[in-house]
Amino acid sequence: MASQTVADYLLARLREWDVEKIFAFPGDGINGILAAFGKADNEPKFIQARHEEMSAFQAVGYAKFSGKLGVCMATSGPGAIHLLNGLYDAKLDHVPVVAIVGQTARSAMGGAYQQEVDLLSLYKDVASDYVQMVTVPEQLPNVLDRAIRVAIAESAPTAIIIPSDVQELEYTPPTHAFKMVPSSLGINWPAIQADDAAIRGAAEVLNSGSKVAMLIGHGARNAAAEVREVANLLGAGVAKALLGKDSLPDDLPYVTGSIGLLGTRPSYELMRDCDTLLTIGSSFPYTQFMPEAGKARGVQIDVDPRMIGLRYPYEFNIVADAATALRALMPHLERKEDRSWREGIESNVTRWWSTMRAEAMVEAKPINPMRLFSELSDRLPEDAIITADSGSSANWYARQLKFHGNVRGSLSGNLATMGPGVPYAIGAKFAHPDRPVIAFAGDGAMQMNGMAELITIQRYWHEWSDSRLIVAILHNDDLNQVTWEMRAMGGVPAFLESQALPDVDYAAFASSLGLQGISVASPDELGPAWEKALAAGRPTVLDVRTDPDIPPIPPHATFEQALNGAKAVLKGDDRAAGFVKAGVKVKAQEFLPHGDD
Known part of the structure; x- marks a missing residue:
C-alpha cells in the first residue's frame, strides 16, 4: 500500500473538518494535491472555475449562504495572486474562507525561480489574522487546524502555503517531542452573554x-x-x-x-x-x-x-x-x-413601495431597469437566493426587490468589487442545490467575467436538484454606475471611450452552451420571461435591453448632486436630453399622488 503523502493527509483532514467543497483552479504548483484528489475519489469535491478569482468569489458566496467555511485553492505565483480580490471581498464582508495555495519547491526558493512570489508577504494583509507556510509534514495539522479555527472565529480569510515538494512528501505526524506542536479537531463555541x-x-x-x-x-x-x-x-x-x-x-x-x-x-x-x-x-x-x-x-x-x-x-x-x-x-x-x-x-413605508412600483412603470427606451426587478418581486419564490453585482444593479437590488418568506440575498458589500454576482450564485447553488438562485449583473460585469462563468454553470447544473439558476443581465452597453457617478459627483459628462461597451448577444451565447437564453426587448415581455425562467428545467440567461438613461437617483439626492448633473448637461453629455427627461419622470413619482394617498 502506497504511503500517505502530505497532500493525502491535507484532504483527509479537511474531510474530518466536514469540508465538502473546494473551489479551485489547477496548476503545477498544486500538482501533488491534484493527485491526492484523484486518490480520494474527489472528496472533498473539486469545483473548477474558469479563473482563480472566481474560485475565491464562489467560496465567499458558498460561505455567505451556507453559514459554513468556504475553501478555495490555487497554484503558486499567478494563481495565488488571482485569488486576492475574492479574499479581500471575504475580509471586508467578514466571511470565513481558507485559501490553500501552492509555492515553488523549497530548494528553489530565493533563486528567482519561475512563479516564485513571496506569498507570505503578499498575503500578510488579506490574511492578516493567520497566514503560514508548511515546510515539513509534521507542521501541517497544526497549521491547517489553526487556519480553519481562526477563519471561523474571526469571520475572516486565512491562508496556508504548501510548497510543491512538501505536498509529495510522506506524511509523518508530529511526535511527542520538543518543538513539535500537536493539534486537534473541532471547537465548541461559547454563548457570548451580554453584561x-x-x-x-x-x-x-x-x-x-x-x-x-x-x-x-x-x-x-x-x-x-x-x-x-x-x-x-x-x-x-x-x-x-x-x-x-x-x-x-x-x-x-x-x-x-x-x-x-x-x-x-x-x-x-x-x-x-x-x-x-x-x-x-x-x-x-x-x-x-x-x-x-x-x-x-x-x-x-x-x-x-x-x-x-x-x-x-x-x-x-x-x-x-x-x-x-x-x-x-x-x-x-x-x-x-x-x-x-x-x-x-x-x-411612509406603504407610500414608498407604491412609489417604487410607479418608478418601475415609467416608460423608457426600451426597458426601465427598475421594472426588471419589480416584475420579479411579484413572482419571487419564498426560498429564492438572490445575488447582485456591483454597479447599477446594486441600486435596484437594494430598493426594488421586496424580500419575503425565507428569501436570502447578498452582494459585495464593503469592497463593492465588480464581478462577484455570477460566481456568488454558483457558490449559493453548491450551498443549496435545492433552491432557485437568481443573479443580477450589468453587462460590464458579464463582459469582465460573468460570461466565462456561464461555462461553469453549464458544467455543473445537472448536479443540482433544482436546476434553476437565472442570470438577469442589465444590457445597456454602458458602464452605467460610473457614468452616473461622473455626472452626479464630478459634474462632468460621461467619457465614452471609458464607458461605452461593445454590444454582445448574451442570450445567444447562453444558448450556444445549452442553457436557456431569453432576449427581452420590451417591457411587456418581462413578466412572461421571468415566468418562463422560473419554470424552466435548466439555467437561464435573461438578456434584458435596459435604458441607460434611467438615473439611480437617491431619494434624498442633494442639491449639489442635482447641480453637478446639470453641469454635465451644460458640458455636452451626449445623452443629456434622454437622462434629464427620464430623471424628471422618475423623481416626479415621489411627489405625485398614488392610489393609496
Whole structure:
C-alpha cells in the first residue's frame, strides 16, 4: 500500500473538518494535491472555475449562504495572486474562507525561480489574522487546524502555503517531542452573554425615547424573531444595511428597507427624525445617513468587539450575540403605548413601495431597469437566493426587490468589487442545490467575467436538484454606475471611450452552451420571461435591453448632486436630453399622488 503523502493527509483532514467543497483552479504548483484528489475519489469535491478569482468569489458566496467555511485553492505565483480580490471581498464582508495555495519547491526558493512570489508577504494583509507556510509534514495539522479555527472565529480569510515538494512528501505526524506542536479537531463555541448592567442601562435609554429607530445588519440575521419582538415593544422602525437586506423581510410594515446611497426615503427619514438609535449586527460606514450626533441617544449590539462603538457616539456598546442580547433586553423594555411614531413609519413605508412600483412603470427606451426587478418581486419564490453585482444593479437590488418568506440575498458589500454576482450564485447553488438562485449583473460585469462563468454553470447544473439558476443581465452597453457617478459627483459628462461597451448577444451565447437564453426587448415581455425562467428545467440567461438613461437617483439626492448633473448637461453629455427627461419622470413619482394617498 502506497504511503500517505502530505497532500493525502491535507484532504483527509479537511474531510474530518466536514469540508465538502473546494473551489479551485489547477496548476503545477498544486500538482501533488491534484493527485491526492484523484486518490480520494474527489472528496472533498473539486469545483473548477474558469479563473482563480472566481474560485475565491464562489467560496465567499458558498460561505455567505451556507453559514459554513468556504475553501478555495490555487497554484503558486499567478494563481495565488488571482485569488486576492475574492479574499479581500471575504475580509471586508467578514466571511470565513481558507485559501490553500501552492509555492515553488523549497530548494528553489530565493533563486528567482519561475512563479516564485513571496506569498507570505503578499498575503500578510488579506490574511492578516493567520497566514503560514508548511515546510515539513509534521507542521501541517497544526497549521491547517489553526487556519480553519481562526477563519471561523474571526469571520475572516486565512491562508496556508504548501510548497510543491512538501505536498509529495510522506506524511509523518508530529511526535511527542520538543518543538513539535500537536493539534486537534473541532471547537465548541461559547454563548457570548451580554453584561447585565449594560443591558439595564441600554433598556433605560430605549425606554426613554419616543421615536426609536433600529438599524440592523447581517449580524442580526439569526435574531429575526427577537428583532421583531423588540421593534414591536419599542414601536420602532427598522432600517437595514445593505448586507442585512435578508435579515428581516421587506413585507413587514415597519421595515423601512435599505439605508445609505442605495437606500430608501423611509430609512432616510427614520434616521433623520428619530431620538433613539439601536444598532444590531451592523458596521454601516456612511455616518452621514445616521442621526446627527447629539440628536439621538444610542445603543449598539455586536458580537465582534473590534466593530463595537464605531460610527456613532453610542452610550452602551454591548458585545454579545444579537439574539442572546435581545432576549436579555426584552424583559426590561416597556411597551410604548403611543404608537404615532410607528404609524407614521408604516404610512411612509406603504407610500414608498407604491412609489417604487410607479418608478418601475415609467416608460423608457426600451426597458426601465427598475421594472426588471419589480416584475420579479411579484413572482419571487419564498426560498429564492438572490445575488447582485456591483454597479447599477446594486441600486435596484437594494430598493426594488421586496424580500419575503425565507428569501436570502447578498452582494459585495464593503469592497463593492465588480464581478462577484455570477460566481456568488454558483457558490449559493453548491450551498443549496435545492433552491432557485437568481443573479443580477450589468453587462460590464458579464463582459469582465460573468460570461466565462456561464461555462461553469453549464458544467455543473445537472448536479443540482433544482436546476434553476437565472442570470438577469442589465444590457445597456454602458458602464452605467460610473457614468452616473461622473455626472452626479464630478459634474462632468460621461467619457465614452471609458464607458461605452461593445454590444454582445448574451442570450445567444447562453444558448450556444445549452442553457436557456431569453432576449427581452420590451417591457411587456418581462413578466412572461421571468415566468418562463422560473419554470424552466435548466439555467437561464435573461438578456434584458435596459435604458441607460434611467438615473439611480437617491431619494434624498442633494442639491449639489442635482447641480453637478446639470453641469454635465451644460458640458455636452451626449445623452443629456434622454437622462434629464427620464430623471424628471422618475423623481416626479415621489411627489405625485398614488392610489393609496
